[in-house]
Each structure stands twice: as C-alpha cells, then as structure tokens.
Amino acid sequence: MVDVAVVGAGPNGLAAAVVMARAGLSVRLYEAADAVGGGSRTSELIEPGYLYDVCSAVHPMAVASPFFRAFELSQRVDLRVPEVQHGTPLDIGRAALAYQSLDRTVQELGVDGPAYRRLMQPLLERVDGVVEFTSNQLLRIPKDPLAAVRFGLATLDQGTPIWMRRFREEAAPALLTGVMSHALGSQPSLSSTGAGLLLSTLAHAGGWVIPVGGSMSIARAMADDLTAHGGTIHVGERVGSLDQVRPAKAILLDVAPPTLARLGGSEVPDRYRRALEAFRFGNAACKVDFILSGPVPWRDSALAKAGTVHVGGSRRAMAESENLVDMGKHPTEPYVLVSQPSVVDSTRAPEGRHVLWSYCHVPANSKVDMAEAVTARIERYAPGFRDVVVASKTTTAAELSAYNENYVGGDFSAGLLDLRGLVQRPVVSNVPWRTPMEGVYLCSSSTPPGPGVTGMPGYHAARYALKDIFKMRVPGLGVGL
Template sequence: MSREPVIREPGPAGSGRGGIDAVVVGSGPNGLAGALVLAAAGLEVRVYEAADTIGGGTRTEQLTLPGFWHDVCSAVHPMALASPFFRAFDLSRHSVRLLQPEIPYAHPLDGGRAGLAWRDLDRTAQGLGVDGPAWRSLLGPLVERWRPLVDTAMSDFRSLPRHPGTALRMALRVLEQGSALWGARFRGDVAPALLTGVGAHAIAPPRAMAPAGVGLVLAALAHAVGWPVPQGGSHTITRAMAAELTRLGGRIITGERVDTLAQLPPARAVLLDVAPAGLLRIAGDLLPGLYRRQLRAFRPGGAACKVDFALAGPVPWAAADCARAGTLHLVGSRDEALAAERVVAAGRHARRPYVLAVQPGVVDAGRAPVGRHVLWTYAHVPNGSPRDVSEQVIAQVERFAPGFRDLILAKHVVTAAQAQRHNPNYVGGDISGGATTLWQLMMRPAPRWDPYRTPLPGVYLCSSSTPPGQAVHGMSGVHAAGRALRHRFGVHTDPLDLVASAVSGHGANAA
C-alpha cells in the first residue's frame, strides 16, 4: 500500500490539470448526490463503482423469472419527494415517475383486521376508531410542518436546528414513543401496532429513541407526501442522477473496485461512499491510530434476509384493503414486534420475524407479465446470519394472506451473510449503515465535530454511516460535498442551490 494519499493541494477550482478536481468512490445515492454537487460547482468529477452497474442500494433486476422486475434493496421512496436534495434535483424533471399507492402502508393483524395508513390523515384517524384522535394529535403537527421536520432530520446533526419549534415537537414525541410512555395515548391495539411497524424499519427494538424517531418521520411522511414507488423500479432514480452528472461533464467508471487511495488519479478531493470498514480497507495505515480505533468501534446494526417472489396473482390478503397498500408490515401486535426485534438484537432468530413487504404492482403493473405480480420482502435477522429464512417469511405472509404459498412461481433469496458480497457497505447484511442507536445515529461514524472530514487532507466520508443515516435521500453526499467545496476549493455557495440551479438550466458555475 502507498504510504502517501493521492490528494493534490487546493487551488483555483477547475484548474486540476495533471489530475482531476474530485473523485467519488461508490455510485449509490449518496455518492452520486455528492458528485452532482461538485459537478454543479463546475468541477471535473470522476466516479468509480466496483459493480458492473451503478446504484448501490437502488438497483432493479430480474431476480426470479424473465419479465419479473425486483428492486434489489430499496423499493419505496418517501425521501425521493421529501429530501432537500431530491427537492432541489426534482426527479420529475428527469422523467422519473413516482407512483402513489392509495394506502402508503398497512399493518395486518390476526382475524382479518388491519391498521391502514391512508394518504389522508383524517381518513386514517377515522379508521382507527377510539385511537383516531390520538393518532391525529401525535402526527398532525408533524404532517403540517413536514418540510422543517425533514430539514431537521436530514441535517448534519452538528448545527443548531433551523426550526426549533418543529425540533421540540419532534423531540417530545420521540421521548414519548421511545420510552415506557409509548402506549399512554392509545387505548386499542391497532394504532400502536401500526406505528410500531414503521419504527421497526430501523431494525432495532422499536421502544427506543432512535427507532422512534425513524418511525415518526416515516409515519408523518406517509400522510404528507406519501410512500411512492418509482415506475420501472428504484434504478430509475440513480439512472436519472447519473444522466445529469454526465450532462454536467462528470464520468462514471463501473467494474473497478478501489482497494487503496493509491489506485485513484491525483485529485484535490475524494469522497468515499463506503462503510467505516471500507474506509479502513481503502485508507489503512494512512489514518491516525485514534481514528482507526474509532472506526473499528463502529457497530453494525441488525440485518435483513431478502426474499423476492414471482407470483401467479396478487397476494390474497385476509383484510381486503391491504391489497391497496404499497407497503405492509407483517409481524402482528405491538408486543410481538417488540419481542421479535429484541430477539434479533440479542443475536438470535425470531420464530416469527418482522417481515417488511412491498407489492409494487399495486401501482406499477409493468413490474411483471400481465396477470402476474412480484412481492418484495425482507425479514430481520441477526447481523451476519447465513440462514435462509424464506420459509419463515412465507409463513408470515400466509398468516395474513391464506393461500399465498400456492401463488409462488419462483423465489430469490439473499441471506444477510450474502448481502455484503453484493454490496460491501452492507456489513453482515446491515442495510442501515450502522446500528440505529441514539448515540451512533448522532455521532456516526466517530465522535468528531465534522463527521464527513477524515484526518486525511481532502478525503471525506459520504455514506449512510454519516449523518443523517439510512434511506435514499442523498444528504450524506450533499453534506460531504459541501465540506469539500469549502475546504478544498473555497466555494461557499449552498450545495442545494448549486444543484437546483444546474438542474433548472441556469448552468450556475460557482467556481
């Protein structure tokens, strides 16, 4: 390994002759968002991707049978409408259609019942009976102020909140739902299960601060902007980003794995869309000892075993309205969800695991041949698990949709242990970029004032292992690129203004 980083000293932006201005390693949403910010500032940018196709966690492939299109990881995208980056980028300008299920998510219960989160907050509350007013009072203020809520949730967690009133409302609700008070406002069993199913997206026991925060933001967005499904698959999002990057002069090189900084061409800034383990692998002994120890102490989170199904027909849900939902949380009651997640957090497999299911055919019939359907699922399992839990997944679906098993034409399984071979950022099958604890969410990847800037001059981390963390939002890349522009090129323009101006055709060149 080279003992010197391949970083050029700062100079006037755009003058990187003999090298290039900036290199990005990884073409996931965060890497591409960072590359777009840099290119929008007039810099020469090159992206390196180890896989043969771009996208990271936003790929779409025919995993089971010809004509059945499955999202490899992410499938539903509220942040494609809500994230500050995507609001600036505006996917609709790039011919990406985000299709809205009538019911963003549902939570089936035994006995043919289900909690239904409609786009309309009042309709949802009406369906929750005695707990309707409690649901409205919990989420209504967040729905009304969804933009400042998202801006706060998508921040770098190092600045004072720009919207302190919204931040306080959110904090009080997180304290309630992340503690023993989490059931105080509810009297029935449907509303608590409906909310807990969303919080469990964090792959952590939901009665804790960080998962509660994740759940409240996602639940509010279901009513504010919906949980859309991209027509044609999640890969349309990163394809649109890559096309815009190319238009701005950037280059993307696929099929080239970066193992050391010495492999990269001379550049004045390097953004790494990699997990802390990837940074250790790439930078190695160039990093100071304390920082290496901090990265090694970074904890991966719970993991997912992904199971995709090709089906002969739609899933026969016992609760009929579930057929109108894009996303379903299959675990049963709030107590069952909490117990299942605690078992996984303890390193064991739940007998009845939490299963997240997406049926894109509700709004996108083109995902499968006429009359056929695809079902996207994953089950929560311990990190590093080699176990194929597809039978447990089928049993959970069958529990709420009798006859499901008879519809299966083919299935495709990726265990947690196999997921890391597909995407090195999924350490042990952790698709969240690290354990979702309050400390690690705020202080990822290490307790430093600037979480993106590494001790190596000009080298920045921009993966979901930096704030704001998991989901397809691009903001880790935006924050890292903003630092690089200020530190290395003397550009102080708001990164989101650069993106919005470039996309609108104004061709802003802040450099």
C-alpha cells in the same frame, strides 16, 4: 488529472458526484460493481421480465429529502403514490391502514383515531422543519426549533415503555410500530421511534412513492445528470487505495468506515483509525422475493391497495420479534416488511403476474434461509398465499453483505442505529463527513443523517469539499439549471 474522484456509486456517491459536477468541476466516479445504484439497484433476480429492487424499494424521502427536492427528482422519475401508503394486518381479521390523508386515516382508526391525530398532526404541520432537523448532523441548532421540540417530545412519547399510554386498541399502535420496525433494533427505542415517526409523517405528506421501473430509475436519473455535466462513470473498477484515484484534489468516499481505514492505509491517523475500526454495525436482514400468479389474497382486501405492508400482528408481537433478533436469535414468527410494487407499477412483471419484495430481520452475518418463516407469516394474514407463489429467491444476510461492502454483516443501515450510533457516525464531530486526511471526505450512510435513499450524506460531504478546497458554494441542481 481530475478535480474530484468519487468512490462508490450508491445514492450518496451519486449525489456527491452530481453536486461537484454541477459546480463545474471535473468528476470521475468509480464503482466496483458492473452497474451504478448500490442500495437502489433493480434487477431480474429470478426470471427475465420480473424486476426486483435488490435493496431499497419504497421511497418516502424521494419527495422530501432536501437534496432530491433541489434536484427536482419528481420531474425526472415517474413516482407513483399508492392509495394506501402502508398497512398492518391484525389478528382480528382487519388491517390498520395509513392513507396520505390524515383525516381518512384517523377516521378508520376508530377509537384511537384522535390519539393518533394528536401525535401526528403537530409533526405534519411543521413537516419541512422535521425533515430539515432529521436530515442533518444532530449536533447543531435546528432551523426550526419548534419542529425539533415537537419531534423530540413525540419520540419520547413512543420510544419508551410508556408508549401505550395514549392508546386503547391495537390498530393505531400496530400501525406505528410497523413503521418503527423498519430500523434495525430493539423496541421500544428512541432511535427506531425517531426513524418511524419521520416515515409516518411523510406518509401523510408527500406519500411513500414507488418509482416506475424500480429504484434504479432514481440512480439512473442521477447518473444521467452527472454525465450531462461532464462527469465520467467507471463501473467494474474496484479502488484499492487512495493513491489509485490521485492526484484528484478532492476524494469523496461512499464506503463503510472499515473500508475507509483500508483505503487510507498509513495516511489514516492512529486515533481516527481506531474510531473507524471500532465503528459498530447492527443486525441484518434476510430478503425473500416472490413471483406471484396473482395479487396477495389478503384477508383484509384493502391491503391490496397498499404499497407497503408490515406483517407482524400487534405492537407487542412485533416488539417481541425485534427484541429476539436483538438478542441474537431468529424469530419463528418474524416481523416481515412487504413491498407490493405491482400495485402502482405494471412494468415490474408480465401481464397478470406480480412481484413481491419482502425481508425480515435476523442477527448479523446470518446464513439462515428465512423463506419458510416469511411465507408462513404472510399466509397467516393472507390465506392462500402459498397457492399464488410461482417462485421465490432468498438472499441471506451473509449474501447481502457480499453483495454490498457497505452492508457489513448484512446491516443495510450501514451502522448501528442507537443513540450513540446517531451521534457518533463514524465520529463525534460538527462535520463528520470531513476526515483528518487532507481532501478526503466520507459520504456513505455511515455518516449523518444515516440510512435511506436520501442523497444527503453525499450532499453534505460535497458541500464541505466545495467550501474547504474549491472555495465554492453548492450550485443549483434543478432540471432547468
């Protein structure tokens, strides 16, 4: 018998397990795959010696998430900050670039630099309040109301059809839309804009860090801490029902709502089951990984220093591409999100070679291989790109769904990110991590604050489990504790 059973060893399941083990409870973590990590695994997908992040690759929240700050992740993992946080190549031949320095970013944006500053400076000044507001359930009073108000006003400014009112040129709005398009959904929209503004703010705060050795380094740090505090990890062990992990006093589930309904069986109350089965998922991603014989030959050479590149052209072009996906179509000129980990991490590939990570958005459950469309899109802004491609591998949306059960239909956000999806995740509640089943908590990205490697859904679920069942507070999580 153990105190706590955690099902699913993604970042949130690991975070939940770490918190419970640090509280002195006996913890057993179950993972169906042969390794921990979930959305933060790293693998030799194409050839030995080339390390690819299977899902998440760049981690703005690794130094901003309240959980990771308490966990002191930066003292456990080598997190590298690229010189250019992210960039968007434009058809005029140059790129819009975001540096960690807001001043430098504003200076290089030219005419629209001051407008960009007026949008971002108020958020950056209260970045801790913005992170706290966006890292919790929205149905609550924020600790920093002014930060929440500033964030809300900026979201209204950029998440509605008036989003061009402050800009006169292409660079600044394209820079912002490249980030906003990380979220699956139409453009402009309040939900995508909120996510994009948070990430844009973090680019000028702690930076968009890349972990040396891949995203698995983050999962491994949590797994090591769990076992150091007495927890056990069981990989390759699929849990088919809650009875399989009983008589644990608390059960925390890093699973999608349909899986929770299946695991709970007849224990799930009818009303709650209907909510779980009606939970909405969004569109998906088609991922394309490359082995390169050299760096990407970007037309604007400054992009060679960027950890992340948003390939999509102007704000209008990116919006048109994303809106086609929202209509169930495959764009011929997709928005492509590119990660260049080799820029700061030489361990990813043999000397002289590079890895390139990319994806584009596609309709849910798509089986279409978008490799050619992705390659052509990059080639447009990096003439000669095809000449440096040694090999590539495509993971379709359907294959992404098979890889991770939480990515239903290939939706790596684990749930539709519209306004309803932000509040009803998976139900409307002040404590959505707590289920109606005694001792059972949901801690996946299908709960607030949603997707991303933040550990926060797991942290929140563990916090309430400690309070409800064990009458304990969250313990210290730092390296020296």
